[in-house]
Amino acid sequence: MTKLQAKNIVKHFDHNGNSVVALDGINLNVDEGDFVCIVGPSGCGKSTFLNIVAGLEKPDSGEILLNGNPISTPGPDRTMVFQEGALFPWLKVIDNVEFGLKMAGIPKDERRQISHSYLDMMQLTKFADSYIYQLSTGMKQRVAIARALAMDPEILLMDEPFAALDSQTRDLLLVELQLIWERTKKTIIFVTHNISESVILGNKVEVFKNRPSKIKKEILIDYRRPRLAEDENLQKYYHQILDELKSEVIARTKEDSQ
């Protein structure tokens, strides 16, 4: 069943008075329970696309349908895990996780129950009363995931959430995220510039091309889980995506040097 549909999304940016095309007609179908990874070079508009899905930015034309209904504003049905720094330092870990529930007017007892179950899931119970500055970068991203899941969203949006992590922490979270996905059966859109991340996580990988930004190719990865970073069998997908992106990077370098 189609969960989310992007129909011909176009977005321009104003750059020094010139209009630059950020997204040139993105069409995407995300099915219920999909783990979609969007991979592409930096500046290809993949984060802009995610922001449009989240309702944080508006497209110039085109529309996003969630369960068949057009959406244009942010909503807790599409919670986002940001790259970094989006946890609130003035709140304890548990209050961060409960923030959206509080905004929705859910009573305190119920909030506590929900937040504790997600803190458990992310192995954060011990840190419920900590403040954000007391956590490592990896812990922060676990809290961010718990906070996004606590809203029980229709779709979980992730914008390069592991980009700032050291590789051991990242490998660990890559496995954990797969387990969470299997357990919660959430639909996930995950944006990254890291090809291995997209291969490990995605059952669909959308390769974005640059200038004009479009989806160049969709690669389906049907492979057992949890997938590990060192799995040799994932290499062929990795190289397939790399080949698609290589021509992009070369084309861009040429363009820039002209």
Add this chain to the structure above:
Amino acid sequence: MKIKSLYKQILFYAGIVAVWQIIFLTHLVPEQALPSPMQVGQVLVKETSDGSLLYAIANSMWRLVVGLVIAIVGGMIIGIFMAKVEAVNQTIGSLILGLQSIPSVAWVPLALLWFGPTDAGVIFVTVAGALFAISINTHSGIKNIPPTYLAAGRNMGASGLQLVTNVMIPAALPYLITGFKQGWAYAWRGVIAAEIIFSIAGLGFLLNLGKHDKDISQVSGILIIVMIIGILVDGFVFKKIEAKILSRWGLSK
């Protein structure tokens, strides 16, 4: 570390009193111009025991607190509107920059004409002194909120007033506290200045009384009290809050 710096301070102030006493004993300065530490101490003890000092402190403090609360609430509202509505920033914002350059004491004549020598007059001076600094700091605080905080707040369903109270104000707190500190300093100057000129009960009144009686011990003693209150409020109220905010925001040095 902390204890050590406390010792240093005690030693420093004891040194000042000692130098003061020595200068007094040399009679280089006439006694009408420089009282001895003992004379000042006696005046303060006398005014403490007859309750007049506490009464004056209480009067000055309640005016300060009322004025500061009004200035904080009003200043934050103005500052948020300046940050959110560009037209407000361009119009009211420029006016506030101008008004902020007026020293607190310069509002006293206007306060007298509008309110007479009353509590309301003193509070007006206090508010006028603090309001604009708080507005300006609130404005820059809101402007400097990392955009991801706002995006995260909206993403989790906060909007309108909810977003203001649950994300914007707490996110801007490190700036807001700077504004409150400035505001308090201006407000305190304003209270004392207004009390001197209005001559109504308060520390400023006791200063004025000392001048009237040519009682240099009284004037010096009250000045010291005004300074001590300043140190206490700054060091024990604002510094503590500021340190807590900065450490929690991961900004502490």
